[in-house]
Amino acid sequence: MSVEVADVSFFYNKGTSLEKKALDKVSFSIAKGEFILITGEVGSGKSTLVRHLNGLLKPHSGSVRINGIDSTSKKLRSKIGLLMQYPQRQLFGKTVFEDVSFGPSNFGLKDEELNERVSASLTLAGLSHDIADLSPFSLSGGQMRLVALAGVLSMRPEYLILDEPTSGLDPENRASLFSTLSHLKGRRISVIVVSHQIYDFLPFADKILLLKNGCVDFIGSRDEYLQSIASPIPEITSFMKELQKCGFEVTSNIYSVDDAFNEIIRALGSNGVNENE
Amino acid sequence: MPGKSFLHRLDPRTKIIGLMAVSFCILKVSSFEIMLLISIIFSILVIACHLPTIHFARSVRPMLPFFIFIFLMQLLFTEGSPLFEFGLLTGTYEGFLLGSILALRFIFLILFAALITATTSPAGITAGVERLLRPLPIRYVGISSHDLAMMMSLSLYFVPMLFDSFRDLRDAQISRGLDIKKEPVKAIMSLTVPLVRMSLRSVNEVALAMESRCYTGEGRSSMYLLEFRLSDYALLVLYCMLLFLLCI
Numbered sequence: 001m002s003v004e005v006a007d008v009s010f011f012y013n014k015g016t017s018l019e020k021k022a023l024d025k026v027s028f029s030i031a032k033g034e035f036i037l038i039t040g041e042v043g044s045g046k047s048t049l050v051r052h053l054n055g056l057l058k059p060h061s062g063s064v065r066i067n068g069i070d071s072t073s074k075k076l077r078s079k080i081g082l083l084m085q086y087p088q089r090q091l092f093g094k095t096v097f098e099d100v101s102f103g104p105s106n107f108g109l110k111d112e113e114l115n116e117r118v119s120a121s122l123t124l125a126g127l128s129h130d131i132a133d134l135s136p137f138s139l140s141g142g143q144m145r146l147v148a149l150a151g152v153l154s155m156r157p158e159y160l161i162l163d164e165p166t167s168g169l170d171p172e173n174r175a176s177l178f179s180t181l182s183h184l185k186g187r188r189i190s191v192i193v194v195s196h197q198i199y200d201f202l203p204f205a206d207k208i209l210l211l212k213n214g215c216v217d218f219i220g221s222r223d224e225y226l227q228s229i230a231s232p233i234p235e236i237t238s239f240m241k242e243l244q245k246c247g248f249e250v251t252s253n254i255y256s257v258d259d260a261f262n263e264i265i266r267a268l269g270s271n272g273v274n275e276n277e
Numbered sequence: 278m279p280g281k282s283f284l285h286r287l288d289p290r291t292k293i294i295g296l297m298a299v300s301f302c303i304l305k306v307s308s309f310e311i312m313l314l315i316s317i318i319f320s321i322l323v324i325a326c327h328l329p330t331i332h333f334a335r336s337v338r339p340m341l342p343f344f345i346f347i348f349l350m351q352l353l354f355t356e357g358s359p360l361f362e363f364g365l366l367t368g369t370y371e372g373f374l375l376g377s378i379l380a381l382r383f384i385f386l387i388l389f390a391a392l393i394t395a396t397t398s399p400a401g402i403t404a405g406v407e408r409l410l411r412p413l414p415i416r417y418v419g420i421s422s423h424d425l426a427m428m429m430s431l432s433l434y435f436v437p438m439l440f441d442s443f444r445d446l447r448d449a450q451i452s453r454g455l456d457i458k459k460e461p462v463k464a465i466m467s468l469t470v471p472l473v474r475m476s477l478r479s480v481n482e483v484a485l486a487m488e489s490r491c492y493t494g495e496g497r498s499s500m501y502l503l504e505f506r507l508s509d510y511a512l513l514v515l516y517c518m519l520l521f522l523l524c525i
Contacts, residue, residue, distance in 0.1 A: 016329065016331070017329065051448065054452055056448045056451065056452065074456075077451075077452070077454050078454060080452075081452070082448075082449070082452040084445060084448065084449050084452075087449065089442075089445075089446065089449075089471055089474075089475055090446060090449040090450065090453075090471055091471060092466060092467045092468075092470035092471045102450075102453055102454075102455075102467065103453040103454050104454075106453060106454030106455055106456070106460075107454050137474070151453060152452075152453065155453065155454065
C-alpha cells in the first residue's frame with residue numbers, strides 16, 4: 001500500500017518548438033500514513049508532479065503506481081483526493097451540502113450514507129453543520145476553502161494531496177486546517193502537501209522532498225533536511241538549541257511550540273520539579 | 278509565434294489590410310482554379326515563414342463539424358444532376374461543387390486569420406487596429422478607436438487566461454470523480470458556474486487595476502511602433518491591383 005513514483009519525466013508542449021521539460025527522472029515513494037512535504041522554487045515542477053499522482057497527467061516516461069495500480073486508472077480517483085491551489089474557485093453548488101456531496105455522489109453514494117459522509121467531513125474540516133444549507137458563495141474566502149477541503153475529504157481518500165493549502169488563509173482558518181491535518185495523521189491517511197511555507201508543516205512532515213528545475217534535489221527526513229539544506233532553522237528549534245547550550249537537558253529536534261512545551265515540562269520533571277509548579 | 282520572417286517583419290496594418298483583401302477575394306471567387314491559386318499562395322507563405330503546420334490544423338479543427346455540416350447540406354439539398362442516392366436523400370453534382378467551395382472558403386478565411394495571428398504579436402495587432410480605425414468618425418458617438426482597440430486586446434489577453442482557469446477547474450472536478458462523458462449535464466453545471474464567477478471576478482480586478490493606475494483611455498502611446506517600409510507600400514499597391522482585377 002504505497003505510492004511509487006519511478007523515473008517520471010514530463011514535458012509541456014511536447015513535440016512543438018515551445019517544448020519545456022517540467023519533470024526530469026523523478027523517483028520517490030510514499031508509504032501508507034506518511035506525511036510528505038514537497039517544496040521548491042516557483043516553476044520547479046511541484047504542481048506538475050502532484051497532477052501525476054492522481055492521473056490528471058500521464059508521464060512521458062517512467063511510471064506512477066498507487067497500491068500497485070497505474071495512476072491513470074479511474075478506479076483510483078476516489079482513493080486520491082487532490083485539493084488544488086485556490087480551491088474556493090471550484091465551488092459551484094447551490095448549497096454547501098450539494099458541493100461537499102459532489103465527490104461521493106460521483107462515486108455512487110446515496111441518501112443516508114451520503115448525508116453521513118457530508119456531515120463527517122464538515123466536522124473533520126472544522127466547519128459547523130449549520131452552514132450545510134447556505135450557499136457556499138455567502139461564506140468568507142477562508143471558509144470557502146475549508147468547504148472545498150471538506151468536498152475532497154468526503155471522498156474518504158487514502159491519499160490526500162494539498163497544493164499550497166495555507167496561502168492567503170487567516171490565522172483562525174489556518175488553525176482549523178492544521179487541526180484537520182493532525183486528525184488525518186491520526187487516521188493514517190497519507191498527506192502530500194505542496195508548500196513554500198516549510199516551517200508551517202515541519203511539525204507534521206515525516207519526509208521532505210525538494211524539487212529543483214524538475215529534478216529531485218533532496219529527499220529525506222526533516223532532521224536530515226534541517227541539517228543539510230535549511231539555512232534559517234525554525235525559531236522554536238533555535239530556542240531549544242539555546243536552552244541546550246545553557247545546560248538544560250532538552251532535545252533540540254523540536255519543530256512546534258506544543259512539542260517544545262511538552263519537552264520543557266519533561267526536562268523540568270526529570271530535574272525533580274513538579275508539573276503544576 | 279516568435280520569428281523573423283518576411284511576414285513577421287511586415288507592419289501589422291499591412292497584414293490586417295491584406296487579410297481583408299484576401300477575405301474579399303475568398304468570398305468573391307467561386308472557381309476551383311482561383312481556390313487552388315489561393316492555397317498555393319498560402320502554402321508558400323507558411324513554408325517561407327517556417328511556421329509549424331500543426332498550428333493551422335489546430336485552428337481549423339474546432340470548426341470542422343460546422344464545415345462538414347455546410348458541405349452535407351449543400352450536397353444533399355441542391356437541385357441538379359444526381360450523383361448518388363442514399364434512401365430519401367440525393368446527392369447532386371452541383372451540390373458537391375457548391376458545398377466544397379463554401380467549405381473551402383470558410384477554411385481559408387480561418388487559415389489566413391491564423392497566419393496573421395501567428396506572425397503578429399497581440400500588441401502589434403492592437404496597435405494596427407487602433408491606427409486603422411482612427412479615421413472613422415466613431416468618436417462622434419462617444420467611442421474612440423483606442424477604446425475599441427483596448428477592448429480587443431483585453432479580450433485577446435483573457436482567452437489564454439480563461440483557458441487556464443478552465444483547465445484547472447476541469448482537473449479539480451475530475452479529481453472529485455466527475456466523468457464528463459457520462460454525465461454531461463452535471464459537467465456543464467460544475468464547470469460553467471465557477472468559470473463565470475471567476476471570469477467576472479478577474480474582469481472586475483483588471484478594471485480596478487487599470488483605474489488605480491489612472492487609466493483614462495485618452496492620449497496613450499503604444500509600446501509597439503508602427504512603421505511602413507518599402508515592402509509594405511509595395512504590398513498595398515499589389516492589393517489594390519488585385520482587388521481592381523477582381524472587380525472587373
